[in-house]
Amino acid sequence: xxxxxxxxxxxxxxxxxxxxxGVLIRRNxxxxxxxxxxxxxxxxxxxxxxxxxxxxxxxxxFVFFVMTVAAAEVAVGLALIVAIFRNRxxxxxxxxxxxxx
Amino acid sequence: MMDYVWLIPLFPFxxxxxxxxxxxxxxxxxxxxxxxxxxxxxxxxxxxxxxxFLKLPPGARAVEKVVFTWIASGTFQAQAAFLIDPxxxxxxxxxxxxSTLIHIYSVSxxxxxxxxxxxxxxLNLFVCMMLILVxxxxxxxxFVGWEGVGLCSYLLIGYYYEKQSASDxxxxxxxxxxxxxxxxxxxxxxxxxxxxxxxxxxxxALAAKYPVGAGIITAITLCLFLGATGKSAQLPLYTWLPxxxxxxxPVSALIHAATMVTAGVYMVARCSALYSLAPISLTVVATxxxxxxxxxxxxxxxxxxxxxxxxxxxxxQLGYMFLACGVGAYVSGIFHLMTHAxxxxxxxxxxxxxxxxxxxxxxxxxxxxxxxxxxxTYWTFLLATLAIAGIFPFAGFFSKDEILLHSLVDGKxxxxxxxxxxxxxxxxxxxxxxxxxxxxxxxxxxxxxHHIHESPPLMTVPLMxxxxxxxxxxxxxxxxxxxANVFRDFLAPAITPVAFRAAAHPTATFELGMMLFSMTVxxxxxxxxxxxxxxxxxLPTQITxxxxxxxxxVYHKYYVDEVYDTVVVEPIKxxxxxxxxxxxxxxxxxxxxxxxxIIAYLSAHLRKLExxxxxxxxxxxxxxxxxITGYLIGR
Numbered sequence: 001x002x003x004x005x006x007x008x009x010x011x012x013x014x015x016x017x018x019x020x021x022g023v024l025i026r027r028n029x030x031x032x033x034x035x036x037x038x039x040x041x042x043x044x045x046x047x048x049x050x051x052x053x054x055x056x057x058x059x060x061x062f063v064f065f066v067m068t069v070a071a072a073e074v075a076v077g078l079a080l081i082v083a084i085f086r087n088r089x090x091x092x093x094x095x096x097x098x099x100x101x
Numbered sequence: 102m103m104d105y106v107w108l109i110p111l112f113p114f115x116x117x118x119x120x121x122x123x124x125x126x127x128x129x130x131x132x133x134x135x136x137x138x139x140x141x142x143x144x145x146x147x148x149x150x151x152x153x154f155l156k157l158p159p160g161a162r163a164v165e166k167v168v169f170t171w172i173a174s175g176t177f178q179a180q181a182a183f184l185i186d187p188x189x190x191x192x193x194x195x196x197x198x199x200s201t202l203i204h205i206y207s208v209s210x211x212x213x214x215x216x217x218x219x220x221x222x223x224l225n226l227f228v229c230m231m232l233i234l235v236x237x238x239x240x241x242x243x244f245v246g247w248e249g250v251g252l253c254s255y256l257l258i259g260y261y262y263e264k265q266s267a268s269d270x271x272x273x274x275x276x277x278x279x280x281x282x283x284x285x286x287x288x289x290x291x292x293x294x295x296x297x298x299x300x301x302x303x304x305x306a307l308a309a310k311y312p313v314g315a316g317i318i319t320a321i322t323l324c325l326f327l328g329a330t331g332k333s334a335q336l337p338l339y340t341w342l343p344x345x346x347x348x349x350x351p352v353s354a355l356i357h358a359a360t361m362v363t364a365g366v367y368m369v370a371r372c373s374a375l376y377s378l379a380p381i382s383l384t385v386v387a388t389x390x391x392x393x394x395x396x397x398x399x400x401x402x403x404x405x406x407x408x409x410x411x412x413x414x415x416x417x418q419l420g421y422m423f424l425a426c427g428v429g430a431y432v433s434g435i436f437h438l439m440t441h442a443x444x445x446x447x448x449x450x451x452x453x454x455x456x457x458x459x460x461x462x463x464x465x466x467x468x469x470x471x472x473x474x475x476x477x478t479y480w481t482f483l484l485a486t487l488a489i490a491g492i493f494p495f496a497g498f499f500s501k502d503e504i505l506l507h508s509l510v511d512g513k514x515x516x517x518x519x520x521x522x523x524x525x526x527x528x529x530x531x532x533x534x535x536x537x538x539x540x541x542x543x544x545x546x547x548x549x550x551h552h553i554h555e556s557p558p559l560m561t562v563p564l565m566x567x568x569x570x571x572x573x574x575x576x577x578x579x580x581x582x583x584x585a586n587v588f589r590d591f592l593a594p595a596i597t598p599v600a601f602r603a604a605a606h607p608t609a610t611f612e613l614g615m616m617l618f619s620m621t622v623x624x625x626x627x628x629x630x631x632x633x634x635x636x637x638x639x640l641p642t643q644i645t646x647x648x649x650x651x652x653x654x655v656y657h658k659y660y661v662d663e664v665y666d667t668v669v670v671e672p673i674k675x676x677x678x679x680x681x682x683x684x685x686x687x688x689x690x691x692x693x694x695x696x697x698x699i700i701a702y703l704s705a706h707l708r709k710l711e712x713x714x715x716x717x718x719x720x721x722x723x724x725x726x727x728x729i730t731g732y733l734i735g736r
Contacts, residue, residue, distance in 0.1 A: 020723060023716070023719055024716050024719060024720055024723070025716070093714065093715045093716060094714060094716075096713075096715070097712065097713030097714050098713060099711075099713045100711050100712050100713025100714075
């Protein structure tokens with residue numbers, strides 16, 4: 001059974017929108033990081049969908065790259081969060097606002 | 102020997118360096134000796150070169166010695182080079198000779214002064230610059246000397262800098278000279294623009310190709326003459342010279358009588374090749390000279406400060422020199438320059454000697470009957486006065502008579518009339534000074550009176566030498582007899598005569614008559630002074646009472662200073678104030694401060710965007726993405 005490409009894209013858009021909303025409204029840095037992961041994976045899904053539709057492997061290759069980058073990003077991001085937590089004893093972004101006017 | 106011409110300005114420069122750098126810790130005698138010897142050596146070298154120069158045939162009497170190339174930029178060439186020709190040699194002899202005497206005089210005269218070394222430092226620098234001025238082979242190097250002597254003049258007028266009037270006078274001299282120098286500099290620019298060279302001989306050779314009355318030559322000469330009016334204290338820029346008497350008396354003698362102020366005359370004579378092509382400029386020169394001669398002479402009649410009398414006399418005599426140049430008698434101008442250097446330096450040094458004897462008194466109303474106390478000063482002063490009055494056979498007679506003659510035969514009757522009137526006034530006020538100072542009853546203050554004394558030999562010997570020169574100095578230019586005017590024949594190669602009108606050849610009888618007439622005029626002036634100040638000492642007061650308004654006008658120097666103050670100085674001050682308080686403080690500062698204010702105001706509001714919340718920034722990014730994407734899609 002063939003899944004139409006529009007299904008893939010609809011799911012991808014829904015996931016991406018959820019990720020964006022999460023990034024914008026959640027307080028917890030860990031959740032924000034997870035939402036970013038979700039956005040990345042939404043994009044991955046779109047790549048897969050298109051790869052299937054065009055019968056080409058380019059999209060699948062890109063997914064590997066994105067996953068690599070995402071892994072690295074999580075490593076750096078978590079390290080930063082740990083460092084911030086040690087300094088400020090908080091992971092809520094609305095309390096991390098000293099870089100302002 | 103001529104290869105060593107660069108030594109002439111070098112000696113005083115070395116003296117300047119030594120006295121300037123270590124003079125403070127040297128004893129006064131050493132400082133004075135260094136200063137005098139440095140200038141004396143220059144004089145010696147000049148004399149040697151002069152005698153070697155005389156051996157050259159008259160056709161080859163112009164030698165250029167290049168020391169090094171100073172500026173070479175494209176077609177512009179300026180060399181540090183000296184031009185030895187009759188004109189520069191005469192000037193070198195006058196400058197170094199008179200300077201030497203005045204240096205020796207100063208050693209004694211300035212001995213009590215605190216800044217003794219400072220005085221000799223400036224004086225040596227002055228001599229160095231003056232020698233460069235008169236021996237330069239191009240306009241730019243001449244300008245260096247021209248500015249250098251101006252600087253030294255400023256420094257020496259303000260020598261007593263703790264005195265307000267002295268430092269003001271120094272500033273005045275400097276600022277007024279700037280106006281003239283501006284013209285001089287414009288003249289040099291024009292010369293380079295026109296001829297592509299600033300070397301005297303190249304310029305003059307190229308200028309000969311221009312027709313008489315060419316506009317550009319007239320412009321150049323008028324610009325140069327503006328410089329001359331500043332440096333040589335002519336109308337309308339003469340006001341600084343009388344004030345310059347605030348400086349020590351040897352300075353007045355050397356700079357403001359004998360040498361520096363004659364630089365303008367020298368420059369006009371040097372540029373005779375240009376002036377002779379510009380009839381309009383010559384008329385301007387002659388007119389300014391004649392007017393200055395009579396104008397300053399009349400002021401001199403009513404002054405009581407002995408140095409101011411001499412100062413106005415200097416202005417007046419410089420007017421004579423320019424009158425001579427203006428009618429094309431450059432040689433007579435230089436001749437008078439030379440004799441004037443002798444007798445005017447002597448007059449100033451004599452007045453210095455009087456001041457020395459009277460504990461610094463300058464007011465002639467507080468002098469009188471000094472003849473028996475200061476015989477040497479009296480006799481030398483009298484000789485110089487006879488010379489300036491133009492009495493045969495003293496130096497001034499020959500030179501002044503030549504100017505009077507030429508102003509009639511080469512110029513206009515009006516020039517001659519003015520010059521003769523000025524000669525009468527000159528004889529009058531100079532003898533007025535002599536009578537008030539040395540004759541009559543003593544009006545000296547009591548506490549000064551008992552230690553009036555003749556000056557020491559170090560001062561009187563230069564007086565006597567200068568007196569000798571004032572007596573015999575004129576005999577180098579004997580008129581009438583063919584071949585006896587060695588001065589004219591010597592200078593001839595360096596001067597380009599006026600060619601656009603036929604040279605006048607007055608008969609011997611006519612010349613003789615002129616001489617007798619000018620002698621009579623001078624005699625009348627002397628007699629008038631004798632009558633007023635010896636026979637009837639009450640007469641001057643009566644006359645001043647009778648002609649109160651005229652007297653006041655003359656006594657206050659025609660209110661020229663006041664007029665300049667209200668017409669020029671005050672408006673400039675007001676204008677500067679306006680520029681400062683309105684244009685600068687409000688306009689320029691306003692623009693700068695205003696733009697800073699606007700930025701500060703805007704940023705005070707814009708910075709509110711920087712909330713510090715990461716999510717606000719993320720939202721901004723999202724917005725940006727949406728907008729750009731929307732644009733790309735909807736395009």
